[in-house]
Amino acid sequence: MAGLPLFKHPLKDINRLIMHPSTLFFTLAILCAFSFWIGKRRALTIADGQIRNLHSLPGYYGYYATLWCAIPALTLLALWTGFESNIITALVIRGLPAELQHLPADHLNLMVNDIRNLVSGNIVSGEIDPAMRAAADHYQNLRQISQAALAVVALTLSILGTLLACRRIHKAQRARNGVERAIMLFLIGSSSIAIFTTIGIVLSVLFEAIRFFQAVPVGDFLFGLKWSPQMAIREDQVGSSGAFGAIPLFAGTLLISFIAMLVAAPVGLMAAIYLSEYASKKMRSITKPLLEILAGIPTVVYGFFAALVVAPFIRDSGSLLGLDVSSESALAAGLVMGVMIIPFVSSLSDDVINAVPQAMRDGSYGLGATRSETICQVIIPAALPGIVGGLLLAVSRAIGETMIVVMAAGLSANLTANPLQAVTTVTVQMVTLLVGDQEFDSPKTLAAFALGLMLFATTLILNMVALYVVRKYREQYE
Amino acid sequence: MQTLIKQQSTIGAADRRTVGRVTVENPRIRCRNVHVYYGEKRAINGVTLDIGRNEVIAMIGPSGCGKSTFLRCLNRMNDAIDGCRVTGDILLDGQDIYDKRLDVVPLRAQVGIVFQKPNPFPKSIYENVAYGPRIHGLTSTRSELDEVVELSLQKAGLWDEVKDRLNQPGTGLSGGQQQRLCIARTIAVGPEVILMDEPCSALDPIATARVEALIDELREHYSIVIVTHSMQQAARLSQRTAYFHLGDLIEVGMTNQIFTNPRHRLTEDYITGRFG
Ligand SMILES: Nc1ncnc2c1ncn2[C@@H]1O[C@H](COP(=O)(O)OP(=O)(O)OP(=O)(O)O)[C@@H](O)[C@H]1O
Ligand SMILES: [Mg+2]
Numbered sequence: 001m002a003g004l005p006l007f008k009h010p011l012k013d014i015n016r017l018i019m020h021p022s023t024l025f026f027t028l029a030i031l032c033a034f035s036f037w038i039g040k041r042r043a044l045t046i047a048d049g050q051i052r053n054l055h056s057l058p059g060y061y062g063y064y065a066t067l068w069c070a071i072p073a074l075t076l077l078a079l080w081t082g083f084e085s086n087i088i089t090a091l092v093i094r095g096l097p098a099e100l101q102h103l104p105a106d107h108l109n110l111m112v113n114d115i116r117n118l119v120s121g122n123i124v125s126g127e128i129d130p131a132m133r134a135a136a137d138h139y140q141n142l143r144q145i146s147q148a149a150l151a152v153v154a155l156t157l158s159i160l161g162t163l164l165a166c167r168r169i170h171k172a173q174r175a176r177n178g179v180e181r182a183i184m185l186f187l188i189g190s191s192s193i194a195i196f197t198t199i200g201i202v203l204s205v206l207f208e209a210i211r212f213f214q215a216v217p218v219g220d221f222l223f224g225l226k227w228s229p230q231m232a233i234r235e236d237q238v239g240s241s242g243a244f245g246a247i248p249l250f251a252g253t254l255l256i257s258f259i260a261m262l263v264a265a266p267v268g269l270m271a272a273i274y275l276s277e278y279a280s281k282k283m284r285s286i287t288k289p290l291l292e293i294l295a296g297i298p299t300v301v302y303g304f305f306a307a308l309v310v311a312p313f314i315r316d317s318g319s320l321l322g323l324d325v326s327s328e329s330a331l332a333a334g335l336v337m338g339v340m341i342i343p344f345v346s347s348l349s350d351d352v353i354n355a356v357p358q359a360m361r362d363g364s365y366g367l368g369a370t371r372s373e374t375i376c377q378v379i380i381p382a383a384l385p386g387i388v389g390g391l392l393l394a395v396s397r398a399i400g401e402t403m404i405v406v407m408a409a410g411l412s413a414n415l416t417a418n419p420l421q422a423v424t425t426v427t428v429q430m431v432t433l434l435v436g437d438q439e440f441d442s443p444k445t446l447a448a449f450a451l452g453l454m455l456f457a458t459t460l461i462l463n464m465v466a467l468y469v470v471r472k473y474r475e476q477y478e
Numbered sequence: 479m480q481t482l483i484k485q486q487s488t489i490g491a492a493d494r495r496t497v498g499r500v501t502v503e504n505p506r507i508r509c510r511n512v513h514v515y516y517g518e519k520r521a522i523n524g525v526t527l528d529i530g531r532n533e534v535i536a537m538i539g540p541s542g543c544g545k546s547t548f549l550r551c552l553n554r555m556n557d558a559i560d561g562c563r564v565t566g567d568i569l570l571d572g573q574d575i576y577d578k579r580l581d582v583v584p585l586r587a588q589v590g591i592v593f594q595k596p597n598p599f600p601k602s603i604y605e606n607v608a609y610g611p612r613i614h615g616l617t618s619t620r621s622e623l624d625e626v627v628e629l630s631l632q633k634a635g636l637w638d639e640v641k642d643r644l645n646q647p648g649t650g651l652s653g654g655q656q657q658r659l660c661i662a663r664t665i666a667v668g669p670e671v672i673l674m675d676e677p678c679s680a681l682d683p684i685a686t687a688r689v690e691a692l693i694d695e696l697r698e699h700y701s702i703v704i705v706t707h708s709m710q711q712a713a714r715l716s717q718r719t720a721y722f723h724l725g726d727l728i729e730v731g732m733t734n735q736i737f738t739n740p741r742h743r744l745t746e747d748y749i750t751g752r753f754g
Pocket of ligand 1: 516519521539540541542543544545546547548559
């Protein structure tokens with residue numbers, strides 16, 4: 001008998017299978033399909049097989065029943081899973097021996113964690129005493145009961161929902177309108193996810209930034225010329241006073257973005273002009289995807305290209321000319337970032353140039369203008385607002401770019417306009433402030449959030465201006 | 479209805495030969511056996527036609543018969559269209575305009591075109607008209623340019639309406655005003671031939687009358703080829719009329735002869751409204 005451990009708890013295993021959330025989901029899905037069929041059948045029966053007698057097509061009655069089947073059950077499921085672990089934990093704690101219950105809060109937390117680990121078979125930090133073992137069993141038990149109850153209640157709800165829906169189906173019922181309203185609500189929900197996420201990000205960054213500004217005055221941050229984010233760990237530490245002036249970082253960001261745009265704007269624009277005005281169809285179909293491949297290269301690849309190829313090259317050629325070039329120059333990072341941005345500029349500009357109506361070109365050519373005259377005097381002016389919008393989007397892209405500058409720009413916060421020196425950028429500093437083990441209440445770490453807020457505000461404004469400009473341009477040719 | 483279908487289906491190759499006199503004395507433009515293809519598709523099928531000096535020649539025909547295509551051949555506007563191919567000879571004052579060595583820039587300055595749909599540049603009214611003279615270097619001083627702009631706008635019958643707002647965008651004018659602006663823009667370059675593709679199709683009767691008066695005036699100095707769907711307009715304006723049908727030039731003749739006494743059955747059907 002001892003050789004048959006496999007069959008020790010056959011019932012328990014089956015139980016676990018039945019209660020498993022995925023089984024529940026699967027059953028619900030089958031129920032939903034079934035309810036669709038029932039709803040449709042019901043509608044057809046009521047209408048004596050004549051679709052014309054119904055307000056909506058039979059399928060809509062099916063969906064109607066499905067919605068009644070699924071929505072209550074899924075809502076319950078969501079709520080249940082949301083509160084389950086809290087409730088169970090509370091119950092388990094209440095079941096603990098009295099002396100354990102009165103432990104300080106953090107100890108109690110630790111122990112609850114251990115109990116959970118014990119349940120899921122993970123490594124446990126402390127000694128396992130019988131009280132904890134009992135608590136773990138208790139926990140396990142409660143969870144099983146909870147899941148069984150959940151399964152029963154959810155399935156009952158969905159069956160009841162289906163039955164209710166079937167009872168409510170009658171000939172003149174506006175099933176289609178109901179279903180369409182449900183779909184619309186669902187779509188609204190989906191689109192608001194993005195919005196709420198953005199709001200959430202902004203708020204969290206904002207609150208952390210406010211905490212930072214409690215430690216460091218806003219004026220010092222915005223207008224300070226020195227950036228050295230050290231904080232004292234001990235009171236008596238030497239050189240412990242940090243300086244949080246963001247000007248050098250923003251200056252560095254602007255310098256590198258400026259160099260990047262110096263590369264990307266003319267090259268991208270000219271590439272766009274070539275693609276839209278000069279290239280033959282065949283050439284265009286080859287060149288355009290090739291250019292867009294540039295946009296698909298991961299920025300980290302650009303980063304090490306900048307750090308390992310471009311920066312040494314610039315340093316070496318600089319030293320040939322007798323210039324003192326830092327090996328992490330703003331120039332190298334800016335150049336490579338510019339190359340990365342070229343496809344943005346070119347494909348956005350290409351779009352707006354193509355949107356200039358053919359009639360404009362015909363008008364110009366018909367007057368005997370050459371191609372370059374037409375481009376310079378008619379097409380570019382007509383497309384200019386769109387091109388400017390595209391450039392602004394590219395700038396905001398450059399400002400927010402992180403990987404290239406992390407790898408190729410330096411860490412020293414020099415306040416300089418010399419592209420041959422090393423500068424650092426907002427994004428680089430944010431990364432260095434947050435990478436590794438950090439305590440989240442020192443101004444040093446919180447500074448990252450303040451920087452993030454500034455960065456976010458800058459790019460947001462840029463994007464808004466760009467979108468406004470682009471939209472205005474769109475209207476012109478409607 | 480049935481007779482009509484029958485008539486059409488019985489038109490053979492022989493019936494597509496051009497009826498009427500295609501040549502004139504001392505022509506400005508000579509077209510000989512012109513074929514135009516869009517890719518594999520043939521849009522113009524062996525057209526032979528002369529365009530005289532100081533005449534208005536009207537081109538009529540059902541939609542899609544190739545009037546615009548033929549018109550655009552005359553100053554090589556078809557070059558810009560992918561897959562468009564032109565064969566045969568088109569001579570402007572004896573010079574082959576499809577000669578490889580010929581530069582299209584002076585050609586288009588000589589043969590101006592006004593499109594069916596007004597297409598002013600998104601620039602000021604003044605700049606719209608000054609564009610042509612500028613790129614061809616026709617004037618050397620600002621006052622000369624001012625003069626050309628004013629004269630062209632006057633000729634186009636637009637000067638009185640816009641003289642106080644020359645710096646406002648040309649796109650802000652009404653459709654009829656825009657069309658006259660485009661005409662002014664074209665004549666500012668001083669072309670010898672003006673091609674007009676349905677210049678009045680978007681205009682109200684008053685603006686149409688203005689443009690027609692202008693065309694009548696311009697005839698003194700220019701040759702004008704005008705495509706129109708209005709038979710009254712063709713009859714009012716032109717000295718000669720050419721009738722196109724599915725890429726063929728069916729009949730050419732003096733305008734009053736075409737409209738009173740067409741010689742080809744297709745022309746007659748079209749003019750009397752039985753076709754098209
Ligand atoms: N760019 C083009 N590519 C391919 N086919 C074309 C093109 N332009 C015109 N065509 C074809 O050539 C034929 C003649 O067209 P065209 O525009 O010259 O007609 P049309 O006589 O001017 O007609 P409408 O009176 O409607 O302006 C049509 O069958 C048209 O489909
Ligand atoms: Mg046409």
